[in-house]
Amino acid sequence: MSGGRERASAFAPASVGNVAIGFDILGFAIGAIGDTITVSRRGSPGVEIRGISGVVVDISHEARDNTAGRALLAMAEAVRPDFGFVVEIEKGIPLGSGLGGSAASAVGAVVAANALLERPCAPLELLSFAMAGEAVASGGRHVDNIAPSLFGGLVLTVGIDHPRVKQIPVPPEIRAVVVHPHMFLATAKARAILKREVNLSDFVWQTANLAGFISGCYTSDLDMIRASLEDVVIEPQRQALIPGFQDVRRGALEAGALGCSISGAGPSMFAWTTAASAPAVQAAMQREFARQSLKTDAWSFEVGGQGARVLP
Ligand code: HSE
Numbered sequence: 001m002s003g004g005r006e007r008a009s010a011f012a013p014a015s016v017g018n019v020a021i022g023f024d025i026l027g028f029a030i031g032a033i034g035d036t037i038t039v040s041r042r043g044s045p046g047v048e049i050r051g052i053s054g055v056v057v058d059i060s061h062e063a064r065d066n067t068a069g070r071a072l073l074a075m076a077e078a079v080r081p082d083f084g085f086v087v088e089i090e091k092g093i094p095l096g097s098g099l100g101g102s103a104a105s106a107v108g109a110v111v112a113a114n115a116l117l118e119r120p121c122a123p124l125e126l127l128s129f130a131m132a133g134e135a136v137a138s139g140g141r142h143v144d145n146i147a148p149s150l151f152g153g154l155v156l157t158v159g160i161d162h163p164r165v166k167q168i169p170v171p172p173e174i175r176a177v178v179v180h181p182h183m184f185l186a187t188a189k190a191r192a193i194l195k196r197e198v199n200l201s202d203f204v205w206q207t208a209n210l211a212g213f214i215s216g217c218y219t220s221d222l223d224m225i226r227a228s229l230e231d232v233v234i235e236p237q238r239q240a241l242i243p244g245f246q247d248v249r250r251g252a253l254e255a256g257a258l259g260c261s262i263s264g265a266g267p268s269m270f271a272w273t274t275a276a277s278a279p280a281v282q283a284a285m286q287r288e289f290a291r292q293s294l295k296t297d298a299w300s301f302e303v304g305g306q307g308a309r310v311l312p
Helices: 067-079 101-116 123-138 147-149 187-192 200-218 221-229 235-241 245-256 278-291
Strands: 007-017 026-042 047-054 085-092 154-158 164-168 174-181 259-261 269-274 296-301
Touching: 007 101, 007 147, 026 101, 026 147, 026 174, 047 067, 067 085, 067 101, 067 123, 067 154, 085 101, 101 147, 101 154, 123 147, 123 164, 123 174, 123 187, 147 164, 147 200, 164 200, 174 200, 174 245, 174 278, 187 235, 221 259, 235 259, 245 269, 245 278, 269 278, 278 296
Parallel strands: 047 085
Antiparallel strands: 007 026, 026 085, 026 154, 154 164, 174 269, 174 296, 259 269
16 A cells, blocks of 8 residues: 555543543543644554654653554554654643543554555544553553544544544633643552542533533533533542642632533643633632642633644
């Protein structure tokens, strides 16, 4: 197979996943930051990680232990191109931040490599290759960072082996605020502490909240979003891993946020709010992290931007 490009670079955005009530199934893209992955052809099959630069450099150059590399190995096994992939990774997303950095590298890699193929893969195939890459970092297959990084916006994914992906409309007055405290939290650790069982009443509450949140998005019902953007299952177990969690959340809500929770496995936190309240919500969240002696980066944005794309 030959005829595609010799080399392509793709930008894949960071993401918040899970979005509180949609553990492992619901996430949204953060267009302001992301990873840029460049993939070139080489004569012999296989995957070589040639360079890693940017805000993270101490990750494995071994393809099978690297999220981008593992995603490309999955792609190569399925597609069997008559060439190999050489990969350069430019990390824009900090490691262990809860901002979907491992997913973005995997997504960027398969989107760039897809541009080298004579017969490009369908988006859902790319999703499944990227999922194999994400598993390197988190120890499990989940899509709540992969899907928004690949497709953009707020994305719900149903199923793992045969995923159905749905981009959920977000009311135009909504702004997401995401605050990243400068500390590292390993996703695998934040997953390992989770109990395997869920109490029945919590299950009912969480199910109602997920349904309420999604229906609130479809109907632009901000009151429903406010009432349902509350994670009663995962957040109570993880919040102790984040210094000042309760104060950051309370600060966001007092400043007008509709809801505030952990971004992915943490330590980043996010809030949904209106455009008018976004500056105050962001300031309150950053102030509370500062009280914990944590420096922060923060972004406020409309949810609904583009997903991963090949750069010109
Ligand atoms: N949904 C995952 C979690 C995201 O919360 O553990 C982390 O990659």
